Amino acid sequence: MSKQTHSFQAEVKQILHLVTHSLYSNKEIFLRELVSNASDACDKLRYEALDKPELLEDAPNLDVRVFFDAEAKTLTIRDNGIGMSAEEAAAHLGTIAKSGTREFMAKLDGEQKKDANLIGQFGVGFYSGFIVADRMTVETRRAGLPAEQGVRWSSEGTGEFELETITRPERGTDVILHLRDEEVEYLSTWKLKSIISKYSDHLSLPVLMQQEVWDAEANEGKGAQVKKDEWEPVNKAQALWARAKSEVTDAEYQEFYKQISYDQEAPLAYTHNRVEGRSEYTQLLYIPKKAPFDLWNRDKRGGVKLYVKRVFIMDDAEALMPTYLRFVKGVIDSADLPLNVSRELLQESRDVKAIREGCTKRVLSMLESLADSDSADDKAKYADFWKEFGGVLKEGIGEDFANRERLSKLYRFASTHADEGVSLADYVSRMKEGQEAIYVITADSLAAAKSSPQLEIFKKKGIEVLLLIDRVDEWLLSHLYEFDGHPLQSVAKGAVDLGKLQDEEEKKKAEEAAEAFKPVLDKLKEALKDRAKDVRVTTRLVDSPACVVVEEGDMSAHLARMLKQAGQ
Ligand code: ADP
Numbered sequence: 325m326s327k328q329t330h331s332f333q334a335e336v337k338q339i340l341h342l343v344t345h346s347l348y349s350n351k352e353i354f355l356r357e358l359v360s361n362a363s364d365a366c367d368k369l370r371y372e373a374l375d376k377p378e379l380l381e382d383a384p385n386l387d388v389r390v391f392f393d394a395e396a397k398t399l400t401i402r403d404n405g406i407g408m409s410a411e412e413a414a415a416h417l418g419t420i421a422k423s424g425t426r427e428f429m430a431k432l433d434g435e436q437k438k439d440a441n442l443i444g445q446f447g448v449g450f451y452s453g454f455i456v457a458d459r460m461t462v463e464t465r466r467a468g469l470p471a472e473q474g475v476r477w478s479s480e481g482t483g484e485f486e487l488e489t490i491t492r493p494e495r496g497t498d499v500i501l502h503l504r505d506e507e508v509e510y511l512s513t514w515k516l517k518s519i520i521s522k523y524s525d526h527l528s529l530p531v532l533m534q535q536e537v538w539d540a541e542a543n544e545g546k547g548a549q550v551k552k553d554e555w556e557p558v559n560k561a562q563a564l565w566a567r568a569k570s571e572v573t574d575a576e577y578q579e580f581y582k583q584i585s586y587d588q589e590a591p592l593a594y595t596h597n598r599v600e601g602r603s604e605y606t607q608l609l610y611i612p613k614k615a616p617f618d619l620w621n622r623d624k625r626g627g628v629k630l631y632v633k634r635v636f637i638m639d640d641a642e643a644l645m646p647t648y649l650r651f652v653k654g655v656i657d658s659a660d661l662p663l664n665v666s667r668e669l670l671q672e673s674r675d676v677k678a679i680r681e682g683c684t685k686r687v688l689s690m691l692e693s694l695a696d697s698d699s700a701d702d703k704a705k706y707a708d709f710w711k712e713f714g715g716v717l718k719e720g721i722g723e724d725f726a727n728r729e730r731l732s733k734l735y736r737f738a739s740t741h742a743d744e745g746v747s748l749a750d751y752v753s754r755m756k757e758g759q760e761a762i763y764v765i766t767a768d769s770l771a772a773a774k775s776s777p778q779l780e781i782f783k784k785k786g787i788e789v790l791l792l793i794d795r796v797d798e799w800l801l802s803h804l805y806e807f808d809g810h811p812l813q814s815v816a817k818g819a820v821d822l823g824k825l826q827d828e829e830e831k832k833k834a835e836e837a838a839e840a841f842k843p844v845l846d847k848l849k850e851a852l853k854d855r856a857k858d859v860r861v862t863t864r865l866v867d868s869p870a871c872v873v874v875e876e877g878d879m880s881a882h883l884a885r886m887l888k889q890a891g892q
Pocket residue numbers: 357361362364365403405406407408416417447448449450451497
């Protein structure tokens with residue numbers, strides 16, 4: 325193939341623009357991204373070589389090497405991992421495969437485009453090289469392909485990239501950064517080492533550099549720092565989750581989180597455990613503080629990576645976490661699963677089921693310990709969590725029958741008692757003598773719920789009503805019908821039966837009124853005959869003359885409105 329020029333996909337151009345104009349505040353992350361790609365490439369080779377050991381050729385030891393040429397002002401990140409074919413290079417280094425990219429880019433407004441946190445969360449990956457380089461060259465050869473099918477990819481990070489065929493005996497990839505004049509500080513062994521140990525200590529793969537020593541003979545006898553030929557590891561090269569809990573510092577846990585999540589903020593909580601018993605595995609799970617931009621995309625890749633005995637298997641392992649916990653990030657490393665476990669097998673495996681159940685329980689207990697804590701700090705953390713992820717956690721009530729009780733205790737609502745943070749247990753503890761049901765009303769907003777005429781009698785009697793104003797609440801109500809033996813009852817449905825809460829006196833008055841107003845009611849019924857099923861006297865109103873209710877078991881007026889809006 326002679327040299328070919330290709331145009332970047334539109335989204336890539338936008339990303340490149342952001343990279344070069346917004347990410348200068350934290351430049352050094354480019355090295356983290358490129359080393360992590362190199363490490364991913366080695367993970368992929370290791371996995372493919374389980375079935376095809378010949379892919380390892382004569383170089384079975386996988387590593388990443390970082391070196392520079394001070395004169396040429398180039399910095400190279402070399403790996404002997406899977407490499408790329410020409411098609412792969414064009415696809416992976418010319419487009420963005422991640423789902424939701426277009427939507428994400430479109431949503432960003434001018435200010436947000438300068439927000440490195442937001443962009444960092446999205447993960448600029450490979451293109452971050454252009455933060456410090458004005459040209460990037462990638463030389464690569466895919467494992468299993470002949471030396472003549474090597475590829476050189478090259479770009480100045482503007483609109484286009486070039487591809488050409490080269491001969492490359494070594495498998496794997498060199499990413500060569502031609503540093504901008506003002507970025508030559510990265511041409512320093514000390515500087516590179518300090519960045520690598522900061523970001524890449526936890527990688528299980530060794531990152532190697534050539535050591536520099538003082539040679540008194542060099543430089544015409546004046547002495548100079550010279551590179552030795554041997555390569556030495558500069559990271560710990562031990563998977564963080566495989567280390568003993570007592571040996572990992574809080575700072576290391578936080579740094580690891582940032583790398584797997586692209587979140588610049590510290591996590592809300594995390595848990596690290598070695599689980600033994602029916603199924604043996606290690607779990608390191610994090611709950612983020614802030615919801616990602618694509619939280620509501622139920623099909624997005626899960627945040628939990630699956631390893632088997634330290635070998636990376638896959639990172640969209642939805643079999644490992646229920647959908648309603650899709651915000652959880654982390655690593656699961658199994659000791660029992662076969663290394664060549666397939667996606668299909670994952671879905672059926674009993675070990676995987678046990679892992680999923682175990683991890684779900686862990687996450688719920690993390691949340692419970694915040695929610696039930698005596699510390700005001702933890703409670704505030706839980707309130708923040710609920711604001712970000714409450715809507716997603718509510719999905720759990722329909723998905724996870726085994727944990728429905730634990731879930732329902734974690735839910736928080738607004739009520740006529742407080743605008744937020746009311747748990748069902750709080751509600752029950754404030755129930756009136758003789759009250760059996762938990763009363764609720766659904767509406768579009770807190771204001772609409774509060775001004776609802778159906779609440780009048782409850783206000784008068786001092787009975788608390790939960791105000792359900794979240795879009796998913798209608799759905800929630802169809803799955804959560806009781807708590808602690810008390811049915812949830814909508815005050816906008818049927819003839820509200822206040823049961824023992826209604827005194828005999830009132831009941832009698834209502835019956836008398838119904839009798840006395842019969843002629844009026846009949847006239848109203850006649851007038852509204854195509855629009856109302858029934859017209860009756862009620863005791864539920866205090867100030868308003870009339871209100872509309874739906875029949876018990878019918879769709880609520882609020883839900884009907886929502887469906888109409890959605891065009892159904
Ligand atoms: P991500 O790592 O999140 O997939 P990147 O932008 O970092 O996104 O990388 C894009 C893609 O380019 C990778 O998914 C991979 O397919 C390919 N790639 C990048 N670097 C390498 C490498 N060193 N070896 C092989 N493939 C690579």
